[in-house]
Amino acid sequence: MKKTNETFFSKLGKAIVGKSTVDEEVLDELEEILITADVGVDTTLKVIKRIEERVARDKYLNTSELDVILREEIAGLLEENRSVDQETAFTLPEDKKPYVIMVVGVNGVGKTTTIGKLAHQFKAAGKSVVLGAADTFRAAAVDQLILWAERVDVPVISHGMHADPASVAFDTVKKAVDMHADVVIVDTAGRLHTKVNLMNELSKIKRVMQKFIPDAPHDVMLVLDGSTGQNAFVQAKEFTKATEITSLAITKLDGTAKGGVVIGISDQFKIPVKYIGVGEKVSDLQVFNRKAFVEALFQ
Numbered sequence: 001m002k003k004t005n006e007t008f009f010s011k012l013g014k015a016i017v018g019k020s021t022v023d024e025e026v027l028d029e030l031e032e033i034l035i036t037a038d039v040g041v042d043t044t045l046k047v048i049k050r051i052e053e054r055v056a057r058d059k060y061l062n063t064s065e066l067d068v069i070l071r072e073e074i075a076g077l078l079e080e081n082r083s084v085d086q087e088t089a090f091t092l093p094e095d096k097k098p099y100v101i102m103v104v105g106v107n108g109v110g111k112t113t114t115i116g117k118l119a120h121q122f123k124a125a126g127k128s129v130v131l132g133a134a135d136t137f138r139a140a141a142v143d144q145l146i147l148w149a150e151r152v153d154v155p156v157i158s159h160g161m162h163a164d165p166a167s168v169a170f171d172t173v174k175k176a177v178d179m180h181a182d183v184v185i186v187d188t189a190g191r192l193h194t195k196v197n198l199m200n201e202l203s204k205i206k207r208v209m210q211k212f213i214p215d216a217p218h219d220v221m222l223v224l225d226g227s228t229g230q231n232a233f234v235q236a237k238e239f240t241k242a243t244e245i246t247s248l249a250i251t252k253l254d255g256t257a258k259g260g261v262v263i264g265i266s267d268q269f270k271i272p273v274k275y276i277g278v279g280e281k282v283s284d285l286q287v288f289n290r291k292a293f294v295e296a297l298f299q
């Protein structure tokens, strides 16, 4: 995550060069920095307003205090995210076996890669994992998941391209129950073009899972590409309309200075960010940690 927002603090530094107090000009610069970092307009305005209020209240705000205040504000926006402890991140509730994760997101965001990385990390934590290739619209999605399953050495259920996603989900959960697996990760819908279809597809998948496990899925994880700025916001909006999203994985935060997406999305949607993708390798998935994230922004 080091490269994420590498320029955030340096930009902030430039904005306050030669200035001792936070004035309108500094706030304008800050607004631009936040927008450029993909924090999103609404969240940016919220942050600026809070700082303005502080300036008005204290009459005077030294620019040297600005980064401390920003850290506080950003940490506050991420408050909804219960920071997960790396040690316990892959510990599962005992009464939820198998633990069922349904993964949604549009094609290209890194959904399959994230599932592969997750499977690897669960396996490394001593859990048995079963994958389900229920994103059956694209052959590539199915093939990629099979490749990941081979790479991390976990079973995968696939009925090929164009198969009924719900039937894949059914067989995947059935297999997991039969083999007493700990975790099921089902790759689902990558299309957004018709909201009604998406909604129907996702609820059908849920219904068949519930035939085996009444409270499944235990987690509906939306994968977003952190480098796509406003697109990530649009996707979050569409998917939250189509189904209840319980966690987020934000990918591609390695090569971009635009990690602000994490701040804006957390603020706008109040869904905890569980994981961040920081590269293409199997080990490049981090459990999201609010403190570490804010610190990294200001390094």
Ligand code: GDP
Pocket: 105, 106, 107, 108, 109, 110, 111, 112, 113, 114, 141, 144, 251, 252, 253, 254, 255, 276, 277, 278, 279, 280, 284
């Ligand atoms: P899907 O279509 O959503 O399943 O996307 P894929 O998992 O196939 O990923 C699309 C591309 O993004 C691939 O080239 C991945 O290697 C790449 N990718 C996925 N996650 C990350 C990440 O965290 N960082 C970087 N740099 N690339 C990633």
